[in-house]
Amino acid sequence: MSIPETIAPEAPFEDAHHGLGLLIERLETVVVGQRPLIEKLIVALLAGGHVLVEGVPGLAKTRIVRALSQALDLPFRRIQFTPDLLPADLTGTQIYRPSSGTFDVRPGPIVTSVLLADEINRAPAKVQSALLEAMQEGQVTVGDETIILPETFWVLATQNPIEHEGTYPLPEAQLDRFLFKVLVGYPDRAAELAMLDLPSVAETSQPESRPDDEPPLFNPEDVIRLRRLTASVRVADSIKEYVVDLVRATRDPEAYGLGLAPLIELGASPRATISLVRAARAHALLNRRDYVTPHDVKSLARDVLRHRIMVSYEADAEGLSVDDVLMKILDHIPVP
Template identity: 80%
Template structure:
């Protein structure tokens, strides 16, 4: 990360508060989703969002990109999508006898991959390279993605026909998996008073869009400050124990071995610490508390563990298993 102007904790707290307020004016009743998206952006972690259609997932991501003045692209993933539709292609120039690279829509800052599990494995692999390496390969050339490159992928939990479930290796690349539910009655009623609910303005007008709160450089400043958030040794040990308890529950006095088929990898340990730093910064602190860790454990780990058939038979989800671990392990 290049050197950027330092950002004070007080300025960050005010700026993030304004950002959340801006987002809540656009997306009603999804405060937790908005906070998790901001936390992920603060530390540069990709997000998988699971929820039925119509819960304002796209609206939230678009509003966040506009508030930060970041280029935004949305790609509707379909079974006939090709890797070149995502990464780009090479165009032959007869006059010079050479190939020019035409970058695809993935070369942006904020990429919304809608219904990612509808794309075949080759397309998912191309996205995986971008998420992991910050670059894509077009022909024999490498295209470096912007430093602010950030993937938010969505999937529908109730449709399985014609889908390609994400393999564990790719799921592990997402910092968080967020589950979005229906808003309460008051929030749903308040949605009817939002602009453009019944009459959508033409895309080319853009007159109603408020000015951005920040710019791409400010995102890097936030990230630099997030990396400086302190984590006490006791907190680090707590995080390690939480993750290892998903792999060796009996060692921690938990009777979960028949219910867990696969535990979280060491990458989960790193992800949980990073996410906790972002949560602390969003809360106006430069140090991590156990509350930060516990608040994000399910979001960071639910897609990194696999419940056994026995757990499914008992109606236990990964969130339920993680809840038992959180309740059992002592808090520092």
């Protein structure tokens, strides 16, 4: 595979389209059957938003993230979250130097560009609080010292939807900091057969531990320029109104003629409105456009909103999930 030139300072759309196409091709040679997840991770990267991935073990989530960070030439760290994890295990600690009588800060694994927080819901509240500061403020506090994280800092967190013993529900404030909550299912039969032909599967019993030896396609400066280019994607006023109506319908469904008020306990915050526009811009860029369409919004609305609203006990009694409620809203709000 040929490597494109790094993106020029003016970041033309043509160069970005070419490079992103090669990035998807690279990731699909590493992991098969997960094209939707690959595209959503790239959209989140372009939008500069963190991602919560929910899926059972063995779906190559770690492998995708490691391959993506390698292709972008970004430092990667993985943290296995456990109930006995301490905030210092994440942020770092202070070490006393007897010779000088001072404390030096030893940064923790959170000081990186791409952080994979594996089974994030197993960590206690104090650890979640430390991670929340990093996700929202782009910094961590160790003792009386503040460490500024890289501009490319990006959190991809995973959680198992089946296992609940020894887990802690993520607080609403932290969930709201994730751009996406992506649900990952099993690959189809053809993709699962294709997995058996991957070289790494034939050579080792632990394919996810093998590094990708191909050179990077981008560098950290390219990632920053891609995000700036994403922010320049045009959004028409009618699209903005459509996004606002979708989000407000989760808070006040009766105002939009939806009989969903008894089913929604908590609607999405204004941060959801901003996040949906950011994601739609990135989706448009990935699809080789410099303007947003209603399809960009509808394609990502559930991923942006499903973790930001709470359904009521009545919805649970009727067997309706968050996605079911969101589909009713998407089907009802007029598309511009």
